[in-house]
Amino acid sequence: MKRIGVLTSGGDAPGMNACVRAVVRTALYHGLEVYGIMRGYSGLIKGEIVRLDTTAVANVVQRGGTILKSARSQKFMTREGREEAYNQLVHHGIEGLVAIGGNGTFTGAELFEREFGIPTVGAPGTIDNDLFGTDYTIGYDTAVNTALEAIDKIRDTADSHDRAFFIEVMGRDSGYIAIPCAIGSGAEIALVPEQVQSIDSIIETLQRARGRQKSSLIVIVAEGEEEGNATHIATQVKDAIPELDARVTVIGHIQRGGAPSAADRLLASQIGIAAVEGLINGMRSVMAGIVDRKLVYTPFHDCITRKKPLNHSFVRMIDILST
Amino acid sequence: MKRIGVLTSGGDAPGMNACVRAVVRTALYHGLEVYGIMRGYSGLIKGEIVRLDTTAVANVVQRGGTILKSARSQKFMTREGREEAYNQLVHHGIEGLVAIGGNGTFTGAELFEREFGIPTVGAPGTIDNDLFGTDYTIGYDTAVNTALEAIDKIRDTADSHDRAFFIEVMGRDSGYIAIPCAIGSGAEIALVPEQVQSIDSIIETLQRARGRQKSSLIVIVAEGEEEGNATHIATQVKDAIPELDARVTVIGHIQRGGAPSAADRLLASQIGIAAVEGLINGMRSVMAGIVDRKLVYTPFHDCITRKKPLNHSFVRMIDILST
Amino acid sequence: MKRIGVLTSGGDAPGMNACVRAVVRTALYHGLEVYGIMRGYSGLIKGEIVRLDTTAVANVVQRGGTILKSARSQKFMTREGREEAYNQLVHHGIEGLVAIGGNGTFTGAELFEREFGIPTVGAPGTIDNDLFGTDYTIGYDTAVNTALEAIDKIRDTADSHDRAFFIEVMGRDSGYIAIPCAIGSGAEIALVPEQVQSIDSIIETLQRARGRQKSSLIVIVAEGEEEGNATHIATQVKDAIPELDARVTVIGHIQRGGAPSAADRLLASQIGIAAVEGLINGMRSVMAGIVDRKLVYTPFHDCITRKKPLNHSFVRMIDILST
Amino acid sequence: MKRIGVLTSGGDAPGMNACVRAVVRTALYHGLEVYGIMRGYSGLIKGEIVRLDTTAVANVVQRGGTILKSARSQKFMTREGREEAYNQLVHHGIEGLVAIGGNGTFTGAELFEREFGIPTVGAPGTIDNDLFGTDYTIGYDTAVNTALEAIDKIRDTADSHDRAFFIEVMGRDSGYIAIPCAIGSGAEIALVPEQVQSIDSIIETLQRARGRQKSSLIVIVAEGEEEGNATHIATQVKDAIPELDARVTVIGHIQRGGAPSAADRLLASQIGIAAVEGLINGMRSVMAGIVDRKLVYTPFHDCITRKKPLNHSFVRMIDILST
Structure with a gap:
């Protein structure tokens, strides 16, 4: 793998920029070229793709939102849309993707990989924390x-x-x-x-x-x-x-919105590094996450179909504490 | 004057506690006794009145809300209500009031003074900044x-x-x-x-x-x-x-809500001091305010009836800045 | 067990108040009486001990510092000091303690338990996060x-x-x-x-x-x-x-200082509950902590003598991210 | 006047970016071209000068520091340095300057105007608030x-x-x-x-x-x-x-550092507009400031040589409030 792309998709979440930065720096550290894909799958289809160097992600670790912008794409839900996306990647010589987002993002990426063989490693970027495969999502x-x-x-x-x-x-x-x-x-x-x-x-x-x-x-x-x-x-x-x-x-x-907390910057950085190193190591259609302080890669399919249960002891806590 | 009371009334505003603290400390500094009246005019009518010493207002300058609590009182709008309030003040030997609030607060205080002769000096405590007689209100x-x-x-x-x-x-x-x-x-x-x-x-x-x-x-x-x-x-x-x-x-x-800003703590402190010193100097039915960085006392009547115009140059600024 | 005490000791940490609140509410929830011991072991020796009810800990969950105050006590390092402390507990009918603090706090508590049989469950309250037996300390x-x-x-x-x-x-x-x-x-x-x-x-x-x-x-x-x-x-x-x-x-x-973060309030609440329930269940000379999102009780001896190693992958991360 | 430059000089202060934005937008609003001079007088001498359009200052109003960067220049203190600076301005066709900074900034600008006839209007950008000619400085x-x-x-x-x-x-x-x-x-x-x-x-x-x-x-x-x-x-x-x-x-x-407060963003915006409109109206070697909520232009000479006295009533306030 010589050249990878990174995109953010779905609702924005604080820490997405910290994750993008980690992806870019890790790619460069390992000798890869890295391209930013603007506005998620929508920009991928349209070819809104820019080369990123180390200064492109300087001074963004603390910023809310996403410098790559985000959007929801109806077109990527269609076979034709994904074909256009594939052609853009071929045109730019991009061989793998890091997709930062949630369930919808990973559903699209899995399908894309199955059809066109472009490997994606996902990063859980959503404030909702409802993704299986990681204790916490970036932004939560x-x-x-x-x-x-x-x-x-x-x-x-x-x-x-x-x-x-x-x-x-x-x-x-x-x-x-x-x-x-x-x-x-x-x-x-x-x-x-x-x-x-x-x-x-x-x-x-x-x-x-x-x-x-x-x-x-x-x-x-x-x-x-x-x-x-x-x-x-x-x-x-x-x-x-x-x-x-x-x-x-x-x-x-x-x-x-807002500047990401320390925990989110740390998590986003860990996962951004893991996503790129996962791609390098041949992984595809998996999400990088942290479970019990350990890095794990979970198949997109599990992330999408399995539910992370809420700790029910928390509900009991509220009863006790409101005594 | 030997003994004064202080109350907060109407919507709470950040800096009210800084103002209460200034009222208490200034009263003590000048040898007066000071009582806190809980829940505004409502608590005054019910006799919810507590002696305040210097430690009662320690560590409150940075707190939002009001330690004296606030409420709106229908009963104080009636003659009977005000008479009960007067009896409470007589009972506690309180000879003057500092009332922190807005238009409604001052309307009540002015009527009360006219009927029962209890002098009140007001402090502008409202986030809305729409009070005549001060450039800025406490909390704005x-x-x-x-x-x-x-x-x-x-x-x-x-x-x-x-x-x-x-x-x-x-x-x-x-x-x-x-x-x-x-x-x-x-x-x-x-x-x-x-x-x-x-x-x-x-x-x-x-x-x-x-x-x-x-x-x-x-x-x-x-x-x-x-x-x-x-x-x-x-x-x-x-x-x-x-x-x-x-x-x-x-x-x-x-x-x-929230901790008051530096400007609000300073303003609240200036006005709290001025309110007590106004009472000591025989003022009544006036609001202490800061206009062009100078302390001014404005009759309640003017505060209530006159309108502080918005600086229209600000609207032009938005036009220019959104170029 | 009918009556317990709670104290904070060592350097203050954000979340100590959230922990004290959880201790008080949990004790009341389980039908225990609870007393606050002021200024750590120093106040225990002097008998600075006050009954706490549910309103004593209302509106403190968000406050930095500790409402029980903290101090370091030379005297508790001596046998005589601990004997005085024991006599105070006997005098007040207190049968167990929750001690919120760090290594020094637990060292004293363990000795005290060995000599006088008063059981203590500890809560890790220190910004330094260097305590064995919990992934994170309260305040970190x-x-x-x-x-x-x-x-x-x-x-x-x-x-x-x-x-x-x-x-x-x-x-x-x-x-x-x-x-x-x-x-x-x-x-x-x-x-x-x-x-x-x-x-x-x-x-x-x-x-x-x-x-x-x-x-x-x-x-x-x-x-x-x-x-x-x-x-x-x-x-x-x-x-x-x-x-x-x-x-x-x-x-x-x-x-x-400062208001505790969400994570610290949650952790402090979990541990405060666990500490009281640990005491009720007969535990002694253990610290309540959270390891891999699970509640664990670790003997004071291990907390004091074992070292929690820093995750060395973090150092590598800085190398990569500063590329 | 067709083309102006803007620079920040001396220590950075929160609100400098809000001021730069106001300068750029006001210049464009009035049909002027505007150039950003990087690193204050130092960059001026070296010709670090870039055209600014409206998007160059999008999304900077809330950022601390200065996007134009700042530096102290020994060379501008010399006649040769100022001559090189003048040549750069002639080369770029820049006919007037807005200089955001403090005393040192204005001292240089005044000398420069006297020697080379380039008009400058100053904006008070310093956290110290010790400039004569404005109640508050940007960043204070x-x-x-x-x-x-x-x-x-x-x-x-x-x-x-x-x-x-x-x-x-x-x-x-x-x-x-x-x-x-x-x-x-x-x-x-x-x-x-x-x-x-x-x-x-x-x-x-x-x-x-x-x-x-x-x-x-x-x-x-x-x-x-x-x-x-x-x-x-x-x-x-x-x-x-x-x-x-x-x-x-x-x-x-x-x-x-840090995001500027609301008051600093407002002040910076008012002064940025006033500085450009002052230049257009033929002003030179004056600082735009706000005194008693009114816009005033004060000659650099007065800003530099006169002292803005501290309000001594504030010292008395501390005595009273610490009662």
């Missing part, structure tokens, strides 16, 4: 810290006014962000897709907390919570406890 | 910085995905928060109550920006904007420019 | 993030002026803080106690980086680095490369 | 906030251990940074060049504070303090009060 630690800092500020108001706040954090399919936010903010409840709580039990928990003279109450709601989003739940609770001064806030897009 | 600088830091994070995503973001910041009656956020974030447009822009002109400005190859667009919307809130405006813009990948985010309650 | 993640944010700021100046900065971070015996700071800041070199580099090799690495047109250079130095501290090393480098515009900065005490 | 507000956030962290440790901390902040000739840091952190004393306090009086103040049961003490020392730096003062205090557990920390270079 930063997103949790960003959400928690926001909740800390909201609690100032909750305490000052003896209010209840229903706070929605990201997490379409999992409570990975909601759970540490709830534990770290001293919330009374975390509502997560993995463990449905009825409205009645939510109301009961809040009534009990009020009985213990808690002046302010925090409920953390994952956006994918089955009982509905924060506004929906707050409305039902207010119906049941009319004297509750309840507010709703959605933390929203700030969770995707 | 922090709120702007909090909003701007959030917008910085959102721009990471906007840039990575070539998106437009419509971002709603606080400001029911004014663009004081929206304007510096727009200038400081490199936004294309700021929509503020003071200067209505038609949807057509908004669309035209965004079309022009797209013509200049701007890949990401930021529109800052004050919550009190006449054309409607961020969601409403974004919907109309998307109708006119369907190819725009537009998102909406509401910064929300985080703008009220 | 926050300290690294604080140092890294400071280094990010310094790099603004380094880049603007094409300067070299020698930056000293904490770590008397280990490079645990220095290594992620170096990887996360894009540093050219990390100098750590575990892997001595000669001045000649440092100079050679920097010369090579200059040859690659790197305009600014960052060297991270752990305070316990064998070749000497940052100032000493910078002086020698400047002698060898006189044209280098080199500066030294010591990050210093800020690394011990 | 950020530097104070950075220092104060660091001091907040240190106070966590001071409180936890009942310690005294002597903390040195920047300010070679003035207490502009030290004073708000002291007020905002609840310090007992601020030692500033403008108001010398004897060691005896420092010791007396600290003894009094200890008598009031203050457990932790903070002393803020400006680096230019006449009685010596923080270490020197701490040593003398420890000699006098041996039982004091005193530590020293120097905040250092972090005060120069």
Whole structure:
């Protein structure tokens, strides 16, 4: 292998730039040429491909977003799209790819490899942390810290006014962000897709907390919570406890941005190095991840089809800590 | 005057604690006793009144929210409520008040003084900065910085995905928060109550920006904007420019919390000192403020009835800077 | 067991309060009474012991420092001191202890248990992360993030002026803080106690980086680095490369303070719960820790005498990433 | 005037990039061409001059440091150096300059204008805030906030251990940074060049504070303090009060970096616009500044020779607030 490409795809996540930097530097370290593919598979099809040298990734390790930009590509979902992508790679002499992204990214890469034989090693870049094959995804630690800092500020108001706040954090399919936010903010409840709580039990928990003279109450709601989003739940609770001064806030897009945390920079760097060295060693259609502090490569197929279970002991923790 | 009280009222604002601390320390410095009245006028009526010494305000200068808590009181709006409040003050031997809050707070205090003769000096504590009689209110600088830091994070995503973001910041009656956020974030447009822009002109400005190859667009919307809130405006813009990948985010309650900025701690301290020294010097029904770096006392009546105009040169700045 | 005590000892670390909160809430959850012992073993000897209820630990999860205060106690190193401590515990009816701290804390607790039979379960509270028996100590993640944010700021100046900065971070015996700071800041070199580099090799690495047109250079130095501290090393480098515009900065005490990160709040909560449940289950002279995401109890003796080795792959990473 | 240049000179300051952006965008808005001169006067002499368009300053408003880099130039202090600089400007067709920096920058610009007739308008870019002709300099507000956030962290440790901390902040000739840091952190004393306090009086103040049961003490020392730096003062205090557990920390270079605060971005933008519009209107050898919220142009001569006095009421405030 002489020349590889790197792209970011799907939603951006803090640490993607640290990962791109690691990919570039590792490729150069091992004597490879490296090209940046702009806007994910979309830019690959269009040939938005630029040579990257060491200074191209200087001073980006601390930046949020992705200097390679990201996009979702309908066309790459088609055989014709992938053929155009393949022709671009052949044209540029690129023999392998590092794809930084999530499930959708890896699904496309696996198909691409099967059809056209271009090997890809994946890097888990998503704030959601819902990928099998790695304890943590790149961007997750930063997103949790960003959400928690926001909740800390909201609690100032909750305490000052003896209010209840229903706070929605990201997490379409999992409570990975909601759970540490709830534990770290001293919330009374975390509502997560993995463990449905009825409205009645939510109301009961809040009534009990009020009985213990808690002046302010925090409920953390994952956006994918089955009982509905924060506004929906707050409305039902207010119906049941009319004297509750309840507010709703959605933390929203700030969770995707910002300078990556130390843990995310470290993880992104480890995985960027591992992805390139995996390619060099002949790997294909696997994702580099860290499990129990050890580097592991997991087939894309497993990453896509298997579910990483939420640690249920965390839910018990919230019960104890809100005593 | 031997004994004074201090209360916080209305929405909480970062720096209120720094102001309470300054009130307490200044009172003690001048040999007065000082009492904290919990939950604003509501706690005053109920007699939630506690003696404060120097250690009661140790280590609070950096804390958001208000250690005296805040509440809105319907009862203080009635003559009976104010009479109960007066009786509480007589009972505790409190001869003067420092009231930290906004327009509603000062309206109540002025009435109270007229009816019962208890002098109050006010401190402008609100993130909105819409009070006449001071260049800046306590909490405003922090709120702007909090909003701007959030917008910085959102721009990471906007840039990575070539998106437009419509971002709603606080400001029911004014663009004081929206304007510096727009200038400081490199936004294309700021929509503020003071200067209505038609949807057509908004669309035209965004079309022009797209013509200049701007890949990401930021529109800052004050919550009190006449054309409607961020969601409403974004919907109309998307109708006119369907190819725009537009998102909406509401910064929300985080703008009220957090550790106060250096400027807010300094301002809160200056005003806290001035409020107590104003009381000692026989002032009543005035608000302490800083105008052009000088301490001024403005009658409550003027604070309530006069409007502090937004500097219109700021709107021109956004035009120039988004060139 | 009916009544337990909790204390913090040694240098303070962010997350200690989150741990104290978890200890208190878990004790109450299981029907125990819980007492806070002020100023570590020093306060224990003097009987500075206060009952803690659930509100005593409300709103502290996000605070740096320790509400129980900390101190080093010479007297507890003596048999007489420990006897006084024992008498205090008997007097207060306290039957078990949770001690949050580091090696010195556990050494004292083990001796105390052997002599007087009072069981202690330890919680690893130190920013240094150099304790055997847990992957991470409480406070470590926050300290690294604080140092890294400071280094990010310094790099603004380094880049603007094409300067070299020698930056000293904490770590008397280990490079645990220095290594992620170096990887996360894009540093050219990390100098750590575990892997001595000669001045000649440092100079050679920097010369090579200059040859690659790197305009600014960052060297991270752990305070316990064998070749000497940052100032000493910078002086020698400047002698060898006189044209280098080199500066030294010591990050210093800020690394011990600040609101704990999400990871530290979570870890502190897990360990606080585990410590109390360990006591209830009859454990003594063990430290609760998390290894590979699983809760483990390690005998104090092992924590004190065994060394947790630095992951040497990290040093190789810096070589690659500074390509 | 058809074509102007912009440079940054002297120590970098947060907000310089926001100012460069405003200069570029304003020039383009008024139909001028604009060139960036790298590394201040040094790059001017060497002809390191690049055309800037609107995208060159996209996404820099929030970045610390200066994208134009900065340097100090001995050569520009000589007549020959300035002649080479002049030849470069003639060669590039540049007819006017915006120079962002401090006293040294303006001294050079004034001389250059007198000798070669190239008009310069200055922008006050320095964290020190010691320039006559503007209430605040670009970077000052950020530097104070950075220092104060660091001091907040240190106070966590001071409180936890009942310690005294002597903390040195920047300010070679003035207490502009030290004073708000002291007020905002609840310090007992601020030692500033403008108001010398004897060691005896420092010791007396600290003894009094200890008598009031203050457990932790903070002393803020400006680096230019006449009685010596923080270490020197701490040593003398420890000699006098041996039982004091005193530590020293120097905040250092972090005060120069980081994302600019909202106030600095606004100020930098206002001044950048004013500088270009001043040049267009025929101004020369003046600095654009904001005094009492109004734009003023002050002759370089006055900026250099006159002193902006520190508001002495601030020193009295510290006395009151540390009661």
